[in-house]
Amino acid sequence: MFSSVASSTPSNNSAFSIHQPTGSFCYESSLTSNRYCSTPHHPLQALASHCIRLAFGDQVQWVADGLQSIGATGEQSAVTFSSLVTLLQRKQVSVTTCVKDGPLGSSSGFSTNNSAGKVMEKSAIRAALLVLIQHSIVSVRRKPLHGSTSSTNTKSAPCAYRYHPERAARLDGCRYARYVEHMKRAIDPSAAIVVEILLLHGRLRTVDVVLKTVQQMQQQQQDPDQPSSQHHKYTARETVVDAMAKLVRGGYFEFVPEISSPSSEDDAEHEFEQPPPKKKVKTEETPQKGSRSTAGKAADALATKSGEDPAILNLIQGNAQYKSTLPVDAVWRVNQNMFHDSIRALCLGRLVAELYGHKVQAAGSLVTAALKYRAFLEHSKGSAAAAVRSSDSSFFSPGDIVRFLPKAVVQVMEGKASKVGESVVEVITKAFMELSDLRSPIVVRRVGEDLFEVAHASLLQYLRKRVIHQLVEDRHGQVAARIVAILSQQGWLESDTLAKQVMVPEKDTRSILHELYRSRYIDLFQLSASHSSKQFYNPSTSMYLWCVHEERLRRKVVDDVLTASRNLRLRRQHESEVVGREWIERARQTFDDENEDESDKMNQQKFELGLERID
Secondary structure (H helix, E strand, O other): OOHHHOOOOOOOOOOOEOOEOOEOOOOOEOOOOOOOOOOOOOHHHHHHHHHHHHHHOHHHHHHHHHHHHHHHHOOOOOEOHHHHHHHHHHHHHHHHHHOOOOOOOOOOOEEEEOOOEEEEOHHHHHHHHHHHHHOOOEEEEEEEOOOHHHOOOOOOOOEEEEEEEOHHHOOHHHHHHHHHHHHHHHOOHHHHHHHHHHHHHOOEEHHHHHHHHHHHHHHHOOOOOOOOOHHHHHHHHHHHHHHHHHHHHHOOEEEEOOOOOOOOOOOOOOOOOOOOOOOOOOOOOOOOOOOHHHHHHHHHHHHHHHOOOHHHHHHHHOOHHHHHHOOOOOEEEEOHHHHHHHHHHHHHHHHHHHHHOOOOOOHHHHHHHHHHHHHHHHHOOOHHHHHHHHOOOOOEOHHHHHHHOOHHHHHHHHHHHHHHOOOHHHHHHHHHHHHHOOOOOOOEEEOOOOOEEEOHHHHHHHHHHHHHHHHHHHHHOHHHHHHHHHHHHHOOEOHHHHHHHHOOOHHHHHHHHHHHHHOOOOEEEEEEOOOOOOOOOOHHHEEEEEEOOHHHHHHHHHHHHHHHHHHHHHHHHHHHHHHOHHHHHHHHOOOOOOOOOHHHHHHHHHHHHHHHHHO
């Protein structure tokens, strides 16, 4: 889906790729390799680094790993561009001198130094850094130099830009497909295309988002027999503008300041100098009862000054709601937190429906609507949301969540209310009161006469335990999952006592315990029965106690999931770049190869099925 992002594919003779057992297949930089990296291997950083490499290329991966190594070693929290260039070149020199497998090949963006080997140019580092900033993987902090804050003109004063890696944003690329699929169900397919375009480009201005989305929709709906008309194109603009307005009002898009353009001087600490402020374009006043030609002329004049599409500007400027919601000069990016909260609301709602759906009608839909309401108030734009946001953001009343319920659930509530002679809000209130009486896990807490609070921490803990139990069962079997559950509840136990509770022979219990211990899911504590320190170790007089530390188990399971996800991505990359490279290049050609035989076609079909299975 986002194949166009990876404009620079990893080169076989890349200057910061190491020799892998798979030959020319390169998937990591020297900063993330166990062979050359001084920091210990971390599954989260390895998966994030590989995601960046697939999306933006090996040069961006090298810069991102350099920034991450700064945070990992604790040298300083943020660095300037000059410090970053020095750091990357120093690490490149140290890696190049350690490589004994042969001379490194040439690669774009590198200059040869006879004394130090390959050194990445500053222009390539700057370009990679701008890509990371564009996609919010690196944040920028502006700091005036030499006490320039006391100056009268602070905007034109020299300043230093410091760059800090955002660890939470490095794995967002793994969730892009889920965001798009979620938006298809939450709003409509047009909104999903808008989200996909903005995720693809990182940050865009209002008119650029609409224009690129319209082009994408035309490519998907293009018919070679019937050429697209201007009426269809104008209708697509209206649909995209309306979908984008819904996304902004719902909090799925957030406004970000525009990125400053760097200057050519990069030798000093203030290499990125603040550009002069742009002059605001004066928009002509909209006539009260003017004709469409007058509004069109105003949009054309504004488009001529700002270089935007006049048709899109006419749509935005001609509607009061669009004009206040979608400023023309605004720069937007996807609000990751809103997507996380929305998807979390759906997951917890399905969990509550599975646990208590037979006791309380529409229990899952009620919990999902309550969580969506709180996420809307936290991330959306509007005076009403800001007023509620200033108070406690965890409480809600049943009347607030009615508009977030599905239409089918509202119709059922209305039918139930008409039978008992009550309102829909009263029926929802009774349902939440029934949910507040449930325990293990706690779903809803009643904090007032008509105020409730969703116990999302309790639900998340219960869901996390279920996921861990399922993962242990899939890897080591049902008996091992039962052992982990008993140890997490009762604490330190001996193997014979544990065998009685699990109802498994003691010999099999010990074997499973050692398997879990090797997987680092459980811990072992040896307690010697002898009080003499001079006595040697004696197994017959020692006690072996087994226990589970929940936080340590959770971290280990998360690391296993991240490692498995990275291995799957590496397998798919190896299949597409090495195994099926010839078939992929042949599929891009327009003509058919007459020399193809049936066996080759069958192998190609097996290869395509293998890729689908990995996906």
